Each structure stands twice: as C-alpha cells, then as structure tokens.
Amino acid sequence: MTVALYPTDVAWRPVSPRLVVVRRALALGLLTPVALGTCIVVAVLTSPVGAVGAAMLAAGSLSWLWWTIGRACRSWGYAERADDLLVRHGFVIRRLSVVPYGRMQFLDVTAGPIDRRVQIATVHLHTAAAATDARIPGLPAQEAARLRDRLAALGEARAAGL
Amino acid sequence: MTTSAPDAPAATPAEPAALQRLHPLTPVLRGAKFFLAVLAVLSYRELPQLGVGRALIGLLAVVVVAFVLSYASWRFTWYRIDGKELQFESGVLFRRSRRVPLERVQAIDIVRPLVGRILGLAELRLEVVGQGNTEAPLAYLTEDEAHRLRARLLALAAGVHADTPEPDETVLARIPSRDLVISVLLLGQVVIGLPLLAVAAVGLLLIDIRAFLGSLPALASFALGIGSVSVRRLLVEYGFTLAESPDGLRLRHGLLETRAQTVPPGRVQAIRLVQPVLWRRRDWVRVEVDVAGYAGGDEGQAVTGALLPVAPRAIGVHLIQRVLSGVDVAAIARRPVPSRAAPLDPVQWQQLAIGLTPQVLVVFSGRLRRVIDLVPLAKVQSLRLAQGPLQRRLGLASLHVDTAGRRLATTAAHRDAAEALDLFHEISELARAERELRRRVTR
Numbered sequence: 001m002t003v004a005l006y007p008t009d010v011a012w013r014p015v016s017p018r019l020v021v022v023r024r025a026l027a028l029g030l031l032t033p034v035a036l037g038t039c040i041v042v043a044v045l046t047s048p049v050g051a052v053g054a055a056m057l058a059a060g061s062l063s064w065l066w067w068t069i070g071r072a073c074r075s076w077g078y079a080e081r082a083d084d085l086l087v088r089h090g091f092v093i094r095r096l097s098v099v100p101y102g103r104m105q106f107l108d109v110t111a112g113p114i115d116r117r118v119q120i121a122t123v124h125l126h127t128a129a130a131a132t133d134a135r136i137p138g139l140p141a142q143e144a145a146r147l148r149d150r151l152a153a154l155g156e157a158r159a160a161g162l
Numbered sequence: 163m164t165t166s167a168p169d170a171p172a173a174t175p176a177e178p179a180a181l182q183r184l185h186p187l188t189p190v191l192r193g194a195k196f197f198l199a200v201l202a203v204l205s206y207r208e209l210p211q212l213g214v215g216r217a218l219i220g221l222l223a224v225v226v227v228a229f230v231l232s233y234a235s236w237r238f239t240w241y242r243i244d245g246k247e248l249q250f251e252s253g254v255l256f257r258r259s260r261r262v263p264l265e266r267v268q269a270i271d272i273v274r275p276l277v278g279r280i281l282g283l284a285e286l287r288l289e290v291v292g293q294g295n296t297e298a299p300l301a302y303l304t305e306d307e308a309h310r311l312r313a314r315l316l317a318l319a320a321g322v323h324a325d326t327p328e329p330d331e332t333v334l335a336r337i338p339s340r341d342l343v344i345s346v347l348l349l350g351q352v353v354i355g356l357p358l359l360a361v362a363a364v365g366l367l368l369i370d371i372r373a374f375l376g377s378l379p380a381l382a383s384f385a386l387g388i389g390s391v392s393v394r395r396l397l398v399e400y401g402f403t404l405a406e407s408p409d410g411l412r413l414r415h416g417l418l419e420t421r422a423q424t425v426p427p428g429r430v431q432a433i434r435l436v437q438p439v440l441w442r443r444r445d446w447v448r449v450e451v452d453v454a455g456y457a458g459g460d461e462g463q464a465v466t467g468a469l470l471p472v473a474p475r476a477i478g479v480h481l482i483q484r485v486l487s488g489v490d491v492a493a494i495a496r497r498p499v500p501s502r503a504a505p506l507d508p509v510q511w512q513q514l515a516i517g518l519t520p521q522v523l524v525v526f527s528g529r530l531r532r533v534i535d536l537v538p539l540a541k542v543q544s545l546r547l548a549q550g551p552l553q554r555r556l557g558l559a560s561l562h563v564d565t566a567g568r569r570l571a572t573t574a575a576h577r578d579a580a581e582a583l584d585l586f587h588e589i590s591e592l593a594r595a596e597r598e599l600r601r602r603v604t605r
C-alpha cells in the first residue's frame with residue numbers, strides 16, 4: 001500500500017554524511033554519561049544483576065538512537081529545479097516542501113561550534129509565510145555558500161510581490 | 163502645525179511635503195486613556211483605604227505625569243509623505259525614523275475610539291507585512307485629515323497621482339443589526355453554554371444556597387467568558403457595511419469604537435466561508451479574510467477578520483466571486499477523500515474534500531461547523547506534503563498550503579498519497595503560471 005511520497009524524476013542531492021557524525025556525537029555525548037550514571041545508581045541501590053540489566057537496556061536504547069539518527073539524517077535531501085527548491089526529510093513523519101525561488105524573503109546560513117569544526121552548515125529559507133519549512137542542515141560549507149549565492153541570485157531574478 | 167525636525171535633512175526645494183505633527187489634542191487623549199485605566203484600578207481596590215484627600219493628590223500626580231509623557235512623545239513625533247514613502251519620526255530619548263514604502267501597504271484602517279469620536283479624532287493605521295503589530299500608527303488626526311491622508315496613501319499605493327480624488331464606492335452588503343444579534347445568539351457556545359450555566363446555577367440554588375453563593379464567582383467568570391466573546395463580536399461587527407471601490411474593499415463597523423478598513427485589490431491571501439450548525443436552517447454564512455500584515459495580536463482584528471459577519475449564502479458566494487475574480491464556490495466540483503481516511507478522522511472524513519481550478523484551491527471540512535477555505539494560487543508561498551506513520555500504512559498524505567496570511571491555515575488532509583503528490587506538482591505549476599501572469603501584468 002505504500003506509495004513513494006517523494007518525486008522520483010528529480011535529481012535529489014543528499015546532505016553531508018558528517019551531519020550523522022555531528023548528531024550522533026551530540027546525542028551520545030549528552031546521553032552516555034546519563035546512562036552510565038543511571039547504571040551506577042542501580043548498581044548501588046539494587047544488585048549487580050539489576051545493573052547488568054540496566055546496562056543492557058541503556059546499550060539497547062543508545063544503539064537504537066544511533067540507528068535512528070542515521071536514518072533521520074540520511075532522509076534529508078534537496079533538489080534545485082528550474083523555478084523552485086524541493087526539500088524532503090523525515091523518517092517517521094515524511095515531509096516534502098517546495099519553495100519557489102521568487103517567494104524567498106531572506107536566507108539564513110547557520111553553523112554551530114561542532115558544525116564549524118567539521119565544516120557543515122544549515123541553510124534556512126524564509127518566505128512571507130510563517131509556516132514555510134525549508135531548512136537544509138548538514139551542507140558542506142562550500143556547498144552551503146554556493147547554494148546561498150545561487151538562491152539569492154535566483155530569488156532576486158524571480159521576485160514576486162505578495 | 164508644521165515644524166522641521168531638528169535632525170531632519172535640510173528640505174530640498176523639490177520636496178513639497180513638510181514634516182507634520184499629529185493633532186495637538188493627542189496628548190490629552192493619550193493621557194485621558196492612561197488616566198482612565200489608573201482610575202479603574204484605583205477605584206476598585208484602593209480608594210476606600212486611601213481616603214479622598216490622598217487619592218485626589220495621587221490622581222493629580224498621575225494626570226500630570228501622564229500628560230507630560232504624552233506631550234513629550236507628541237512633541238517628538240512627525241510624519242510626512244515623501245515621494246512613495248511614508249516617513250514617521252518618533253521617540254524622545256531614542257529617536258526612531260521609519261519609512262514605509264507605500265507600494266507594500268497591505269491595508270489601511272481608520273480607527274475611532276469612543277473618546278476620540280467625542281473629540282472628532284481618529285487613528286490611521288497602516289498594515290505592512292512585518293513584525294506583527296501595526297507599523298505606523300498615526301494617532302491621532304482629525305477625522306477629515308485621516309480620510310484625506312488615507313485617500314492620498316491609497317492613491318500612491320495604487321501608483322496614481324497623490325491628489326487623485328477618492329473614487330466612489332458601491333455598497334455590496336449592509337448587515338442588519340437584527341441578523342447580527344440572532345447570528346451571535348445562535349453560536350454554539352451561547353446556545354449550549356448559557357442554558358447549561360443557568361441550569362447549574364438554578365440547581366445549586368435549589369440544593370444549597372451556600373454552595374450557590376460559594377460558586378458564584380466561578381459561574382460569573384464562566385458566563386463572562388461566554389458573554390465577552392459574543393458581546394465583543396456584537397460591539398466590533400455592529401453596523402457592518404461592506405463596499406467596493408477601485409482602490410479596494412472598504413469595511414466599516416463598530417458600535418463604540420468604529421473602524422473603517424480598506425483592503426487594496428489583490429491583497430487577500432485566503433478566504434474562509436464558515437457555517438455554524440445552527441445557521442444552517444437560515445442558510446447564513448460568515449466570510450473571513452486573511453490579509454498579510456494583520457497579526458493575531460491586534461484585538462479588534464483578532465475577533466473579527468470578517469468580510470461579512472453574517473449573510474445569506476448567495477451573498478457570500480457572490481462576494482467571493484468578486485474578490486477572487488470569478489471563482490464560483492457553488493460550482494466547484496468536490497473531490498472527496500478515500501474511505502481509508504475514516505479511521506484517522508472518524509468525525510469529519512466524509513466532509514473532507516478539495517476542489518481545484520487554475521486560479522484557486524478550495525478545501526472543504528467540518529462536520530457541524532462547515533468550513534470552506536479558498537486560497538488563490540497566486541498567493542501560495544510554499545507547499546508542504548506530510549505523511550505520518552499511520553497515513554503511510556493507509557496510503558494517505560496531507561497537503562499544506564502556506565500563504566503570507568497569519569490567521570487561516572489551509573490543509574488538504576488525508577488525500578490519497580499518489581493524488582497528493584500529483585496535487586503537489588499540479589498546484590506548484592498552476593501557482594507558477596499565476597505568478598508569472600501577475601508579473602507580466604505589473605510590468
């Protein structure tokens with residue numbers, strides 16, 4: 001019954017695999033100490049058997065998170081068509097957005113400290129509609145700059161009034 | 163009343179318009195508003211404790227402070243029309259100079275608060291897409307001045323000479339007060355809420371008078387909650403007149419505070435036709451519009467947003483035909499959702515439908531309160547297709563259509579997934595064609 005939600009006749013470009021690394025590092029960096037702490041608390045309060053159970057549970061959830069982050073990051077994709085930009089993402093809830101270049105009001109390129117270290121950035125397109133959801137994370141810095149310049153040029157050429 | 167601002171650039175001879183002050187009674191009106199607010203709080207709580215003498219001194223101090231502050235702010239506020247821009251200078255300590263390009267104006271309102279009406283003053287509000295609140299509130303001007311200025315601003319916004327006289331208007335609809343009152347009384351919250359409240363009150367009274375007295379504040383606040391929305395609707399939409407002129411749609415309404423709104427042509431981002439269940443027998447509808455620039459924050463607009471508070475369906479349909487140049491809601495074929503959507507929205511799935519013409523997307527929804535949303539494709543900012551896990555299992559997807567309006571969100575929910583993807587392409591193609599058409603016309 002599943003139907004492909006994403007158009008197949010366009011050239012989808014993936015985001016950088018470094019996005020997976022950054023997201024995984026962030027999630028595990030924050031959650032591993034929590035998991036370890038929980039295991040120690042369980043070990044002190046109950047028996048070593050309980051601690052082993054807790055550790056297995058923690059390892060299970062962390063590896064599930066590892067896998068999920070990989071899927072979620074790989075689901076990002078974008079395609080520059082003649083008149084508009086397509087962005088797709090989502091693994092549980094799938095989303096596909098189209099933003100005509102002429103509707104673009106402004107562009108953000110952001111990069112956090114970890115992003116900068118591995119040289120990736122997020123490009124965010126804004127239109128006059130608050131609900132527009134066109135964000136592409138994990139672009140290699142050069143590609144982000146190229147996309148920004150190209151979108152800005154196209155937006156100017158095709159600008160349409162409200 | 164013409165003074166040049168101390169930091170304004172030296173006026174060039176080619177610049178005829180000088181910086182103008184707002185009406186000199188502005189500080190009085192502003193001060194009075196502030197004073198009344200203080201008085202309301204004071205008399206309610208503090209007056210008995212303070213004693214009359216001290217209260218009077220306190221009030222006098224408040225009056226002086228309010229007046230001085232308002233006077234200072236008035237003293238440092240100027241405006242003028244500069245070419246195709248409205249220049250607005252304000253601020254005592256932190257000076258602010260703002261220029262509003264008139265081509266970007268989305269709507270112009272003239273608001274006359276009750277006190278202002280007594281003094282013959284009005285506020286002119288320009289709505290531009292931006293932060294949400296009114297960008298350049300010209301408060302206050304004399305009523306004549308406000309009307310003259312509006313005519314000039316609209317003429318400039320339309321790209322004709324500023325001294326073009328205001329074009330004549332044709333009245334499209336005038337809502338009788340009787341219909342408005344009945345329509346508000348027939349709203350669900352009034353019909354169900356108020357009798358329930360009455361039954362609860364009487365029941366408590368019969369069982370135990372002390373319990374009744376104890377729950378009186380709760381009952382009162384509940385009644386106030388139901389009442390204030392309805393009363394507010396009545397106050398805001400009383401005497402509603404809708405007229406059309408070449409410079410746009412003109413709306414006039416209000417009982418205590420009157421409001422005259424002008425929406426220039428082509429500024430409507432979305433339209434909604436609503437029919438609460440109890441209006442069905444009379445076949446009344448309410449027509450709401452979404453214009454970029456009005457945010458939910460503005461109290462008057464948040465309540466109304468109405469193009470027609472209540473009218474027979476035929477008038478509503480006719481109005482939509484006029485505003486969206488020839489779109490006939492009654493004639494649009496409905497494409498329903500597949501029956502697979504039933505588990506996801508058991509209540510209203512049978513009502514969910516869409517219609518698509520080259521100019522407009524129509525979305526039908528609502529079981530009891532029937533809603534028809536119309537989005538002109540020329541106004542589409544972006545499209546989003548979303549599919550949750552359950553939808554994926556059922557082969558469904560929802561299509562969201564984003565416009566620059568902030569109040570009406572349009573979603574074609576639970577379409578067949580393949581159809582949704584086709585719609586996604588079809589609508590973006592049609593929207594592109596519409597945009598290109600507009601661009602060629604304006605060039």
